[in-house]
Amino acid sequence: AQTVTQSQPEMSVQEAETVTLSCTYDTSENNYYLFWYKQPPSRQMILVIRQEAYKQQNATENRFSVNFQKAAKSFSLKISDSQLGDTAMYFCAYGSSNTGKLIFGQGTTLQVKP
Amino acid sequence: DAGVIQSPRHEVTEMGQEVTLRCKPISGHDYLFWYRQTMMRGLELLIYFNNNVPIDDSGMPEDRFSAKMPNASFSTLKIQPSEPRDSAVYFCASSSPDSRNTEAFFGQGTRLTVV
Numbered sequence: 001a002q003t004v005t006q007s008q009p010e011m012s013v014q015e016a017e018t019v020t021l022s023c024t025y026d027t028s029e030n031n032y033y034l035f036w037y038k039q040p041p042s043r044q045m046i047l048v049i050r051q052e053a054y055k056q057q058n059a060t061e062n063r064f065s066v067n068f069q070k071a072a073k074s075f076s077l078k079i080s081d082s083q084l085g086d087t088a089m090y091f092c093a094y095g096s097s098n099t100g101k102l103i104f105g106q107g108t109t110l111q112v113k114p
Numbered sequence: 115d116a117g118v119i120q121s122p123r124h125e126v127t128e129m130g131q132e133v134t135l136r137c138k139p140i141s142g143h144d145y146l147f148w149y150r151q152t153m154m155r156g157l158e159l160l161i162y163f164n165n166n167v168p169i170d171d172s173g174m175p176e177d178r179f180s181a182k183m184p185n186a187s188f189s190t191l192k193i194q195p196s197e198p199r200d201s202a203v204y205f206c207a208s209s210s211p212d213s214r215n216t217e218a219f220f221g222q223g224t225r226l227t228v229v
Contacts, residue, residue: 043223045205095218099169102162
């Protein structure tokens, strides 16, 4: 069975600084997707970035980028130039291309300080 | 489309009562997921459906929980009888056949409190 682990329950960063959130996963599948979702206090789940496992190039979306290490089964999220609006809980997720199953890690609460 | 719609947004019930949570997925989506969010366990997958058929219910905590999807536009998650430890936020999400692994869309969640 697949698992997703986020080992940092809480993190904080100063506004305009860079922060990296960690995520590891376990799977025996070859075809899958990885995601980072953001959950602000409003409770809404918002997709931040996605990565196809067959692509070697790391995904980037504006200030958000990932470091995808397939052999190590690691998928970290880097937030550059942190903004107060980035304060939220961040979830790492694994999606199976074979079964459609989508599972999440425990989440990391990020606080951006002014 | 209005997105994934869940009802109610908030539910407070007494221990032992039956609770039914409802979800309307995005039209055309053929995957539907039910999750439970708690501080201790994060976002747990309870069950998911493909084309209205339950594919994996291994995350359902016990027999008190059941889920149905009678048609492509409606699903329910029922807890009977409810217990205080069931208090959590329950999310429904759906994804489409063309982009099932590119994004799952979430409802606003139902905050359940069992007293």
